[in-house]
Amino acid sequence: MAIGGALMAGAASAQPSPAPTTQQPTSSTPPSPIITDRDFEAALPPVEAPVEAPANPVASSAQPTTATDPDLTKPLVPLDDFNKEALRDDNGSGKTETSPSLSYRWHVAGLENLRDADREAPIEGGALVDSFEAVSALKQGKGKATNAAAIAARIEQDRQALSDVMASQGYFDAGVQSSVAMPEQGKPGDIVVSMAVTAGPRYRLGAIRFDAPALVPPDLLTRHFGVHSGEPIVAERVLSAEAALGVLLPQSAYPFAKIGQRDIELDAATGIGDYTLPVTPGPRSRFGDIKIKGRRPVFDARHIATIARFRKGELYDSRQIDDLRKALVATNLFATVTVDPAQTGISAGDNTEYADLVVNQRAGPPRSLSAQAGYSTGEGIKAVGSWSHANLFPPEGAIIASATAGTSEQGVSGTFRRSNAGLRDRTVEVSLSANHTNLDAYEAFTGALKGRISRASTAIWQKRWTYSYGFELIGSNEQDYAFEQAGERRRTFYILALPGQITYDRSNSLLDPTRGYRLSATLSPEASLGSNIQTYARSIFEATGYYPIAGKLVLAGRARVGMIGGASRESIAPSRRFYSGGGGSVRGFGYQELGPKDPDGHPIGGRSQAETSVELRYRFGNFGVVGFVDSGQVFTSEVPTFNSWRFGAGVGVRYYTNFGPMRFDIATPINRQIGESRVAVYVSIGQAF
Incomplete structure (x- = not known):
């Protein structure tokens, strides 16, 4: 299967990942048990009997039902004449009745003692538990729910969250089972929700490719990418490596570089995922002219060039831009100030272009x-x-x-x-x-x-x-x-x-x-x-x-x-x-x-x-x-x-x-x-x- 932009960092989101675009290994996850009101009957407080429905609730379209209530034949009351007082649920006593509440306990098994099957290396199961609990609907519910349907919805949400957490560590075939144990009928007690995780194989990175034109130096991307073939596919490490490239390229004379959407092609037979990342570097650039923008500029281009630690014609380095922006802020003369590169299309020699710097400034109180x-x-x-x-x-x-x-x-x-x-x-x-x-x-x-x-x-x-x-x-x-x-x-x-x-x-x-x-x-x-x-x-x-x-x-x-x-x-x-x-x-x-x-x-x-x-x-x-x-x-x-x-x-x-x-x-x-x-x-x- 192919995994694109849905690669998660830990369990930062409990939303389902997009569907894979190619073959997907068969999941070992069994169907979720159905939680019905009959299952929860012993735990529910008594309620009033429902009003019995008529024997023939749907009338024929040829013979419409005749209204027997004379009020139904009266003209509708204008909206302005309606009583707009909010409804009260206190039976006239002034005391609001509380909603019926169910209590539950829950636990997850199968995370604490995970081992890397290929290397027999222990995995940080405690970290997986922390990642899951950070988004767990059952935990956020604090052991209380208004009805059985609420508990069932939380279980389903947590099943998906557990799957996402496991996938973030390379367990794309992980199975999640859940079960519910009810207290004995007529006896007080908590509903017990159990969730068990079956990890399955852990996928590893295979080939790592960058879909990009030739850069200077040629190994700029491969040398600084933070993960390597053979490592488990850990979302946090992959995302961190991509973010590092996003920082590295502007520091290496590519101020207009863009990182595309990754693609990881999983092979269920080998447990290997081949990784491809598209990169659009833009033109290799040198510092150009300083352009002033803003309604009330404080400094002209000449003084900003005095503060800058670079000169026109030097290779672009975003760290120099950060330093310039900090120095401008340190003068305490600006309400706001930004420094951004702008493409010029003007050749600077040696297959590079000039990148002008647009300094947008607004004066502060002097x-x-x-x-x-x-x-x-x-x-x-x-x-x-x-x-x-x-x-x-x-x-x-x-x-x-x-x-x-x-x-x-x-x-x-x-x-x-x-x-x-x-x-x-x-x-x-x-x-x-x-x-x-x-x-x-x-x-x-x-x-x-x-x-x-x-x-x-x-x-x-x-x-x-x-x-x-x-x-x-x-x-x-x-x-x-x-x-x-x-x-x-x-x-x-x-x-x-x-x-x-x-x-x-x-x-x-x-x-x-x-x-x-x-x-x-x-x-x-x-x-x-x-x-x-x-x-x-x-x-x-x-x-x-x-x-x-x-x-x-x-x-x-x-x-x-x-x-x-x-x-x-x-x-x-x-x-x-x-x-x-x-x-x-x-x-x-x-x-x-x-x-x-x-x-x-x-x-x-x-x-x-x-x-x-x-x-x-x-x-x-x-x-x-x-x-x-x-x-x-x-x-x-x-x-x-x-x-x-x-x-x-x-x-x-x-x-x-x-x-x-x-x-x-x-x-x-x-x-x-x-x-x-x-x-x-x-x-x-x-x-x-």
Whole structure:
């Protein structure tokens, strides 16, 4: 027999398969037993006797029956005059009678201990049972039915479902028998429905053929088809292999390929089924031009070509189209956007044609508001809110206004940012800001003009190498402690900095890594301008690593070293020195609390620092717990000396969201000293590292 489009995946449908088009092996299924009301009489509740029919119910057409009821001779009442009140089945008592109900039990035999006759290999009978029960009418009825006919209909439906499930595993000749056992007359009990499956031979794939013209490479279909001759004809595997070809062909320069209707010719004598699949590949294609479509397009073809990772003339690959669509969605500028290939019929050489890309786009709202807040011991409460127009200067030229309010920091800033600036994921940014900072270490009124060019990882593409470089022009009036004056002093600094950073990332996640590592280096040559120009260089080196121990248990570690060389500590603005302590540094201590201090116990910063952190993270669902030990210190020397090393330890909880984990940590200093808090609390978004 020939099996075409009716090949099922498991028991996804209980509908009968189409009739075969050629010879079919004789089925071993016996006829279904007839379930009549007489069979169920003992289980049925008593009902009123039916009204006796007249002796001659059908009158001759030559002598029609005469109506004896005078109401039948009256004219029909207009429809509008009918009483439209719904009928009630409560006999005027207000209580609705329940329908009579039969109870039944059912079971299926013959699935659990199936064996492959040719190879003596056990078959997953439990999976067959699960597939059948997913569509079983008897199971869905939950052991209750209103009458015998309902049970009979469910039995017949389940017989067909069992046949389909067996056919999905290659048992096309499987037989299904059913029987019904009634309770004794006059005694309560359940009706017992039994179904027995006789598997019969299991058919295997014979020849596998593809009805298709020559492709490039010639073995493109045969090499990637997921099933092979000799395997049992399992619907799920066959359908999965066909779906894989439907994905493979557009990835292999055939964007217009179509998979036809399969044909499996079964031979009952040999138990072999020869498989044929028609494939219409369409023209082998190369990327053509980008065409814009839509009432309110956001980007022109030139900018979309900048975002794309392919160029005109390259062989078509649907994965590149998926990447482009994701990148367009990630700009957050579209209400809807699609990217589809279109045939052109224009030769691209080498027996290929150009396939244009039609980008259908509709603009979304470009303006947005955002806010975030956090708290940490020493720094206090801090809230940041921002307003942005993401496409005020097309393409992707955004204006962002933000404000910061907190117990130790207040400020405003304005930023111009152009994303995908001439290159995918390259950002050009210029900002102007004014801030007031009041910390234990110093107080500063600062204005800054900053510019930066960066290439960073994104949510859809985590890059191995990222970088940034730029400039900073800073004017800052700062107050700190002067040892030579034995008191507070206020100075104004004018600073030019040229910071640069490079990162190598081999971790498996941008927001919540569980394996791999990251290496980062930052170098910032700086000059403090004024009557006495000072030049120096700030450098920071950091490494993080993540190692899965077992299951959801991850060991994470961090090491950081910072150095300033070329100037004395006193000549460096307090805001440019190194400090340690706080939620992103050494937990257990207040913000900037570690390191050298003035006579009043306030930190004064240093020219070098060293920090380490070790975390044991365990996640369960959307929540997680963390135990950690942090350590570090700030030093007056240019290079860390690692003396007076301090430790903090604590625990934390995490709540995992789509934009990263929310973090709550509580820690305490080890070997606490005078003036240090017993407990430090940190609340923020994102892992500590």
